[in-house]
Amino acid sequence: MLDEIKPPEEQCLSVDGSRRDFLKKSAVAGAGVAAIKLGGAVPLVASEPAVEGGIPVEKLTVRLNINGKEHALPVDTRTSLLDALREQLELTGSKKGCDHGQCGACTVIIDGRRQLSCLTLAAMCDDRKVTTIEGLAEGDKLHPMQAAFIERDGMQCGYCTPGQICSAVAMLEEARNGEASFVTENINAIPRGQKLSKSEIQERMSGNICRCGAYPNIVAAIEDVQAGGAK
Amino acid sequence: MRPFAFKRPAGAEAAVKLVAANKDARFIAGGTNLVDLMKEGIDRPNELVDISRVSLNLIRSLGGNGVSIGALAKNTDTANNPLIRQGFPLLTQAILSGASPQIRNMATNGGNLMQRTRCAYFYDLGTPCNKRQPGSGCGAKEGLNRYSAIFGWSDSCVAVHPSDMCVALAALDATVRIRTVAGGERKMNFTAFHRLPGDMPELDNNLSHGEMILSIDIPANRFQANSYYLKIRDRSSYAFALVSVAVGLEIDKGVIKNARIALGGVAHKPWRAEEAERFIEGKQADAAVFQQAAELALRGAKPLSENGYKVKLAQRAIARALRRAANV
Numbered sequence: 001m002l003d004e005i006k007p008p009e010e011q012c013l014s015v016d017g018s019r020r021d022f023l024k025k026s027a028v029a030g031a032g033v034a035a036i037k038l039g040g041a042v043p044l045v046a047s048e049p050a051v052e053g054g055i056p057v058e059k060l061t062v063r064l065n066i067n068g069k070e071h072a073l074p075v076d077t078r079t080s081l082l083d084a085l086r087e088q089l090e091l092t093g094s095k096k097g098c099d100h101g102q103c104g105a106c107t108v109i110i111d112g113r114r115q116l117s118c119l120t121l122a123a124m125c126d127d128r129k130v131t132t133i134e135g136l137a138e139g140d141k142l143h144p145m146q147a148a149f150i151e152r153d154g155m156q157c158g159y160c161t162p163g164q165i166c167s168a169v170a171m172l173e174e175a176r177n178g179e180a181s182f183v184t185e186n187i188n189a190i191p192r193g194q195k196l197s198k199s200e201i202q203e204r205m206s207g208n209i210c211r212c213g214a215y216p217n218i219v220a221a222i223e224d225v226q227a228g229g230a231k
Numbered sequence: 232m233r234p235f236a237f238k239r240p241a242g243a244e245a246a247v248k249l250v251a252a253n254k255d256a257r258f259i260a261g262g263t264n265l266v267d268l269m270k271e272g273i274d275r276p277n278e279l280v281d282i283s284r285v286s287l288n289l290i291r292s293l294g295g296n297g298v299s300i301g302a303l304a305k306n307t308d309t310a311n312n313p314l315i316r317q318g319f320p321l322l323t324q325a326i327l328s329g330a331s332p333q334i335r336n337m338a339t340n341g342g343n344l345m346q347r348t349r350c351a352y353f354y355d356l357g358t359p360c361n362k363r364q365p366g367s368g369c370g371a372k373e374g375l376n377r378y379s380a381i382f383g384w385s386d387s388c389v390a391v392h393p394s395d396m397c398v399a400l401a402a403l404d405a406t407v408r409i410r411t412v413a414g415g416e417r418k419m420n421f422t423a424f425h426r427l428p429g430d431m432p433e434l435d436n437n438l439s440h441g442e443m444i445l446s447i448d449i450p451a452n453r454f455q456a457n458s459y460y461l462k463i464r465d466r467s468s469y470a471f472a473l474v475s476v477a478v479g480l481e482i483d484k485g486v487i488k489n490a491r492i493a494l495g496g497v498a499h500k501p502w503r504a505e506e507a508e509r510f511i512e513g514k515q516a517d518a519a520v521f522q523q524a525a526e527l528a529l530r531g532a533k534p535l536s537e538n539g540y541k542v543k544l545a546q547r548a549i550a551r552a553l554r555r556a557a558n559v
Contacts, residue, residue, distance in 0.1 A: 052233070052234045053233060053234070055233060055234040055235070055277050056234065056236075057234045058234065058235070058236050058237060060237060076234075077234070077235055077236070077237040077279070078232045078234065078235070078269075080266070099270065100267050100270065100271075101263060101267055101333075101334060104331065104333060107333055113307075113336040114332060114333050114336060115333050115336050115337050116263070116333045116334065116337065119262055119263050119266045119267060119334075119337065120262065120266075120337070121237075121259070121262060121266060121279075123237045123281075124259070124262070124281055124283060167332075167333065171332065174307075174332070178311075179307070179311050180310065180311060180316070180323065180327060181327055181332075182324065182327040182328045182468070184327075187316050187320060187323055187324075188316050188317055188320070202468070203468050204332060206331060206332075206468035206469040207330075207331025207332050207333045207334065207469055208331075
């Protein structure tokens with residue numbers, strides 16, 4: 001019943017449900033249900049019902065800055081920031097891994113802080129400043145963290161990489177600001193410009209899962225940047 | 232996800248009125264737990280009241296080293312605040328042991344108290360769970376209960392509270408300051424905030440619908456030099472506790488003047504080991520005393536089919552946390 005083949009990401013777009021939900025339902029019920037679900041899930045087009053289960057579907061306009069550009073985005077109240085980025089703005093660098101805040105693939109930087117865009121409602125992002133992986137480079141000049149990940153081969157399949165890089169960039173900023181981690185020896189004696197040990201980097205990056213296990217190279221890339229840029 | 236109306240009132244008063252007027256309305260701040268529960272269909276509010284911009288994010292001194300931490304201060308900012316780092320290093324440690332940096336950057340202190348259990352049956356709509364659907368039964372009690380409670384459970388629920396921060400707050404004799412639906416304020420001892428499941432496991436805590444946490448206040452203490460948060464988990468970071476222990480000691484010339492011990496991962500609420508506290512107070516800070524206290528703390532434990540390991544684990548964790556806190 002799926003008469004046009006869509007890339008997997010597009011199949012997962014969701015006003016109404018997660019990728020897991022989609023996969024689960026398609027697995028039990030077969031492609032018929034999946035197709036119906038897909039039909040109903042294309043967000044923000046004229047055919048969307050105004051009422052669902054007796055509750056009006058509410059839309060609002062969110063004004064926010066993404067990678068230096070102002071946007072006024074019409075969103076369903078249920079839209080996650082991740083879906084708004086990927087499906088409405090075609091900023092597909094931020095990845096939907098688990099969609100439940102467990103993997104870190106969707107990490108973006110909001111007002112200077114790394115956060116999970118899958119657990120952030122777009123409706124709550126009014127006036128926020130969002131930086132995604134697409135906003136790190138300056139023109140053709142890669143961000144030092146991007147260059148270091150390439151230099152150190154900090155990836156295999158690459159799916160977690162945008163989240164890893166956004167997370168790492170913000171993490172080094174947290175460290176510069178003197179923030180502590182669970183493995184910090186003395187939280188009341190953090191030196192200015194603290195240099196993070198391997199175990200500090202590992203602990204501080206634990207919110208970003210890499211199923212390929214490229215961790216040693218990811219840590220090496222971050223150490224390079226901390227030491228003053230990619231070698 | 233069920234559709235919902237989205238409102239952003241100007242302040243706490245208006246927010247409380249909105250939520251109190253609709254039993255299917257919820258406050259949202261960090262959203263790290265609620266949005267996930269809504270995606271799964273476990274919580275299905277028809278109205279969200281955004282309080283993330285209400286100015287309840289101050290962390291201020293209450294005199295001595297006592298502090299008031301705003302309900303809407305982020306976990307990260309709380310853990311790194313100088314008043315907390317210096318006055319309550321136990322709280323900093325506990326917060327930093329929980330979740331991931333991204334989640335701590337989003338999550339608020341009030342939300343940490345309000346987070347719901349991670350019991351697998353609560354999350355799986357295909358199984359019975361009295362907390363999610365009262366009257367449907369408890370899948371965990373005779374099922375997969377490796378992570379479940381060993382204290383204070385009932386036939387209707389064996390779930391544990393997931394927070395690390397709350398274990399430290401229970402040890403620190405905190406008070407929760409609450410805005411009531413009628414427009415006043417009330418205070419609740421932290422240890423009375425969360426409930427045991429009894430026959431109403433759908434209620435995690437003693438807040439009424441519409442009441443809003445304003446701050447968590449921690450009285451001055453002298454535990455700074457001798458406190459420790461020990462967390463035991465399946466992997467060394469970004470995992471919930473199998474067992475955790477928060478310890479605060481006041482030691483004078485080798486003698487314990489004052490002790491606080493709280494456990495996480497063992498009950499429906501942070502579990503204070505008051506008998507063990509009383510046992511070590513007035514005694515020498517040494518390993519033998521700590522071992523006896525640890526055994527005492529677990530005396531009333533009632534493990535289930537798959538979590539008997541938690542008894543020994545908790546005993547060892549308590550003894551080790553006490554030794555670390557006391558530097559012996």
